[in-house]
Amino acid sequence: MVKIVEKRQLTPITKLYRVYAPLIAKAARAGQFVIVRVREGGERIPLTITDYDRDSGLLTIVVQEVGATTRRLGELQQGEEILDMVGPLGEAPDIPSGGHIVGVGGGYGSAALLCLMRELKDRGENTTIIMGAREKDLLILSDELNEICDHVEICTDDGSAGFKGFVTERLQQMIDGGPPGPPDYVIAIGPMAMMRAVEKTTRAAGIANAASLDPLMIDGTGMCGGCRVTVGGETRFACVDGPFFDAHEVDFDEAVSRSKMYVKQEQKAAACQRSAAGAA
Amino acid sequence: MPVKRADKTPMPVREANLRAHDFEEVNEGYCFAHAMFEAERCLRCQDPVCIDGCPVRVPIADFMHAVAAGDMPKAAELLRTANPLAAICGRVCPQEAQCEANCHMTKRFGPVAIGHLERYVSDWEMEQPINDEVAKPWRDEKIAIVGSGPSGLVCAGELARMGYTVTVFEALHAPGGVLRYGIPEFRLPNSILDWEIQSLERLGVEFVNNVIIGKTLKLEQLFGEMGYKAIFIGTGAGLPKFMGIPGESLNGVYSANEFLTRINLMQAFDFPRSETPLSVGKRVAVIGSGNTAMDAVRSALRLGAEHAMVVYRRSENEMTARIEEYEHAIEEGVEFHWLTNPIEVLGEDGWVTGLKCLRMELGEPDESGRARPVPIEGSEFIFPVDNVVLSIGTRPNPLLHKATPELKTHSWGGLLVDERQVETTVHRVYAGGDAVTGAATVILAAGAGKRAAEAIHADLSVDREKSATN
Numbered sequence: 001m002v003k004i005v006e007k008r009q010l011t012p013i014t015k016l017y018r019v020y021a022p023l024i025a026k027a028a029r030a031g032q033f034v035i036v037r038v039r040e041g042g043e044r045i046p047l048t049i050t051d052y053d054r055d056s057g058l059l060t061i062v063v064q065e066v067g068a069t070t071r072r073l074g075e076l077q078q079g080e081e082i083l084d085m086v087g088p089l090g091e092a093p094d095i096p097s098g099g100h101i102v103g104v105g106g107g108y109g110s111a112a113l114l115c116l117m118r119e120l121k122d123r124g125e126n127t128t129i130i131m132g133a134r135e136k137d138l139l140i141l142s143d144e145l146n147e148i149c150d151h152v153e154i155c156t157d158d159g160s161a162g163f164k165g166f167v168t169e170r171l172q173q174m175i176d177g178g179p180p181g182p183p184d185y186v187i188a189i190g191p192m193a194m195m196r197a198v199e200k201t202t203r204a205a206g207i208a209n210a211a212s213l214d215p216l217m218i219d220g221t222g223m224c225g226g227c228r229v230t231v232g233g234e235t236r237f238a239c240v241d242g243p244f245f246d247a248h249e250v251d252f253d254e255a256v257s258r259s260k261m262y263v264k265q266e267q268k269a270a271a272c273q274r275s276a277a278g279a280a
Numbered sequence: 281m282p283v284k285r286a287d288k289t290p291m292p293v294r295e296a297n298l299r300a301h302d303f304e305e306v307n308e309g310y311c312f313a314h315a316m317f318e319a320e321r322c323l324r325c326q327d328p329v330c331i332d333g334c335p336v337r338v339p340i341a342d343f344m345h346a347v348a349a350g351d352m353p354k355a356a357e358l359l360r361t362a363n364p365l366a367a368i369c370g371r372v373c374p375q376e377a378q379c380e381a382n383c384h385m386t387k388r389f390g391p392v393a394i395g396h397l398e399r400y401v402s403d404w405e406m407e408q409p410i411n412d413e414v415a416k417p418w419r420d421e422k423i424a425i426v427g428s429g430p431s432g433l434v435c436a437g438e439l440a441r442m443g444y445t446v447t448v449f450e451a452l453h454a455p456g457g458v459l460r461y462g463i464p465e466f467r468l469p470n471s472i473l474d475w476e477i478q479s480l481e482r483l484g485v486e487f488v489n490n491v492i493i494g495k496t497l498k499l500e501q502l503f504g505e506m507g508y509k510a511i512f513i514g515t516g517a518g519l520p521k522f523m524g525i526p527g528e529s530l531n532g533v534y535s536a537n538e539f540l541t542r543i544n545l546m547q548a549f550d551f552p553r554s555e556t557p558l559s560v561g562k563r564v565a566v567i568g569s570g571n572t573a574m575d576a577v578r579s580a581l582r583l584g585a586e587h588a589m590v591v592y593r594r595s596e597n598e599m600t601a602r603i604e605e606y607e608h609a610i611e612e613g614v615e616f617h618w619l620t621n622p623i624e625v626l627g628e629d630g631w632v633t634g635l636k637c638l639r640m641e642l643g644e645p646d647e648s649g650r651a652r653p654v655p656i657e658g659s660e661f662i663f664p665v666d667n668v669v670l671s672i673g674t675r676p677n678p679l680l681h682k683a684t685p686e687l688k689t690h691s692w693g694g695l696l697v698d699e700r701q702v703e704t705t706v707h708r709v710y711a712g713g714d715a716v717t718g719a720a721t722v723i724l725a726a727g728a729g730k731r732a733a734e735a736i737h738a739d740l741s742v743d744r745e746k747s748a749t750n
């Protein structure tokens with residue numbers, strides 16, 4: 001059981017939790033994740049470690065509600081407990097030093113970039129984050145990111161804040177020499193469609209690009225093989241070999257297709273959850 | 281007097297077409313009369329060779345004597361002392377290749393049903409009132425167990441009995457290892473495993489789930505700041521192998537580990553009440569022929585597959601599953617395609633539609649001594665299927681030794697151990713079970729856990745004396 005010490009609503013569907021998980025906080029490195037289970041009979045779902053504090057034993061996670069389990073998690077309040085949490089899982093990415101490092105985040109991705117960008121900053125790198133959302137109110141943690149990145153570039157689909165358009169368009173501008181200058185290394189975290197579009201952009205420009213893949217997972221220890229992705233023609237397990245891979249080598253078609261494996265069942269689980277809530 | 285001229289008393293089972301649709305236990309267990317009759321069949325041989333077939337040397341003849349005399353407490357005591365997981369092993373040991381293979385009765389009338397009787401006596405034991413006082417360790421030394429499969433459970437129990445403070449760390453949210461996530465409830469009900477774990481808790485063993493040693497905690501932290509004096513690694517061989525044939529990443533293709541974990545650990549059979557989904561279509565092909573394959577294919581049947589098929593490149597003679605599971609699978613309607621080698625998974629729109637195979641024939645023996653299957657030219661054909669479950673073996677998981685480079689392994693990943701078969705290349709770190717041997721059996725893992733507990737006790741006793749004389 002992991003106690004929720006603080007809860008913050010970032011957007012109508014995104015919540016930030018600070019939880020007391022001293023062993024995980026102590027071992028965590030930027031880019032790693034945890035797996036949580038919210039109730040008996042519930043699914044195990046992976047969530048990125050947004051931040052950690054070794055001294056206080058607190059771990060920060062940011063959850064975007066997309067289905068049954070993330071919604072159930074979203075209902076938990078400060079002082080309540082998360083049933084199971086295991087981690088830190090996966091490997092911290094190995095990002096080369098020097099040059100201009102650009103993080104591209106969509107959805108929960110901007111939060112997932114937080115401690116990674118800070119670590120790069122602490123290492124003395126020149127960092128930029130490009131964060132995207134449909135509209136201004138869906139942007140998350142931009143203040144925090146502002147503090148730790150040299151440049152924060154905001155993109156909204158409707159132009160309600162920052163650049164009007166997709167993160168990839170903004171990225172392209174930078175590649176073409178627009179401020180704050182062309183990237184030497186790009187890290188993408190967000191929806192599969194976004195990471196794939198970012199990869200297309202960086203490939204054309206010949207820029208190194210890491211993507212944090214988020215396939216379906218169960219154990220997170222290499223035991224089930226459910227998280228397998230094809231990278232450079234080889235089968236890799238995202239939970240132990242990843243989650244970061246060379247985006248130029250990732251078979252995104254396959255990854256997208258595999259992430260939709262249970263769409264029908266997920267709708268059923270969500271409907272079941274709603275009817276249970278209605279009955280209560 | 282022993283009843284010599286009778287066949288092995290059959291195990292009562294639930295009717296095949298009923299049980300093939302639920303996850304309740306298939307075997308119903310002997311009644312008292314069955315048990316008495318069967319125990320009387322034992323000749324109580326002067327040379328009880330049955331014992332040589334048992335990896336933990338259960339004193340079978342004495343045990344049979346106690347059962348036949350109706351002295352269940354004594355039978356249970358004899359059994360438990362040799363095999364702390366008797367209720368489980370009675371159910372899942374491959375008796376036909378071990379104790380029962382050696383029995384003097386085997387050739388003429390069929391072996392004494394050693395497994396069935398072990399199950400009977402342990403089930404009796406589980407019904408006895410328990411003293412729920414928790415034992416207090418009386419030694420100062422703390423010992424950490426990594427992994428809660430049979431090797432870890434047995435090692436923990438033996439050490440707790442010797443008075444040590446024992447903590448079991450488990451990566452998953454529930455203890456038991458393969459007994460929990462792999463073997464389905466129709467063979468080994470969770471209630472049995474839970475009972476075993478509760479008895480360990482009463483011995484004072486502490487279980488800590490959701491901790492991965494090598495990730496959450498490192499070995500040096502266990503020794504250092506946490507003060508453990510010895511560590512036992514029983515992390516199993518859970519890493520699934522894939523075949524490397526085209527189409528393995530299509531939707532609807534599972535490793536047996538994933539398929540069974542979704543069902544057993546995550547209770548996908550109760551979807552959507554339990555929230556982990558599983559896709560089981562009308563036609564399911566399971567590739568392989570071991571216990572895992574049988575468990576997967578029979579689970580598929582129970583989840584609604586109309587054609588649940590085993591596809592294996594060798595013949596029935598080379599099958600490695602327990603014979604009882606094979607027979608039960610046939611009764612339940614599982615289809616077997618021997619000498620059939622899958623070469624490609626076919627798909628459409630990202631989903632499995634078929635399994636392309638070659639027919640094989642048996643050739644000369646290979647390095648394993650088994651007849652080598654060779655493809656019959658031009659025999660290529662396609663099974664239309666909705667799911668493919670790969671059950672072609674597993675390897676030890678490299679996670680812990682990747683985090684601990686001093687922990688040396690064989691090239692295939694098994695942990696290296698000393699001549700006593702217990703201590704690893706790291707001082708006071710012991711290992712046993714599938715992590716050392718590669719995928720094997722419950723009783724071998726249990727035996728290894730017991731051996732390690734004895735070695736840990738011996739080694740720590742030496743350490744203790746040394747520090748006393750210093």
Ligand SMILES: Cc1cc2nc3c(=O)[nH]c(=O)nc-3n(C[C@H](O)[C@H](O)[C@H](O)COP(=O)(O)OP(=O)(O)OC[C@H]3O[C@@H](n4cnc5c(N)ncnc54)[C@H](O)[C@@H]3O)c2cc1C
Nearest residue numbers: 045046047048062063064066067068069070108214215266
């Ligand atoms: C390494 C890793 C790190 C992650 N970090 C975070 C994080 O920090 N914050 C966060 O909110 N989410 C994160 N995710 C995604 C999160 O695990 C999923 O959103 C969650 O499993 C969905 O569960 P659900 O039951 O709520 O939704 P479901 O009912 O399972 O799914 C609803 C819909 O969401 C989509 N979906 C399902 N699973 C995933 C997935 N794994 N990735 C992307 N989309 C999915 C599908 O399109 C599906 O139709 C991460 C995933 C991985 C693998």
Ligand SMILES: Cc1cc2nc3c(=O)[nH]c(=O)nc-3n(C[C@H](O)[C@H](O)[C@H](O)COP(=O)(O)OP(=O)(O)OC[C@H]3O[C@@H](n4cnc5c(N)ncnc54)[C@H](O)[C@@H]3O)c2cc1C
Nearest residue numbers: 427429430431451457458493516571713714720721722725
């Ligand atoms: C489906 C299936 C059916 C089987 N049927 C039979 C049968 O009928 N009869 C038989 O005799 N044998 C059978 N076997 C084989 C038998 O189950 C195994 O040989 C036995 O369970 C091995 O025990 P173990 O203690 O080595 O490890 P396991 O049972 O594999 O348990 C290892 C445990 O360690 C945990 N772990 C791993 N790494 C870490 C870490 N770093 N930190 C913390 N925890 C960790 C794992 O999560 C797991 O719970 C079957 C196996 C399978 C998969």
Ligand code: SF4
Nearest residue numbers: 334338369373378379
């Ligand atoms: S533990 Fe297994 S091998 Fe040993 S006697 Fe019992 S059933 Fe036979």
Ligand code: SF4
Nearest residue numbers: 322323325330383384
């Ligand atoms: S060999 Fe068979 S008959 Fe003889 S003691 Fe063992 S179980 Fe009994």
Ligand code: FES
Nearest residue numbers: 220222224225239
């Ligand atoms: S989640 Fe099971 S192997 Fe990665």
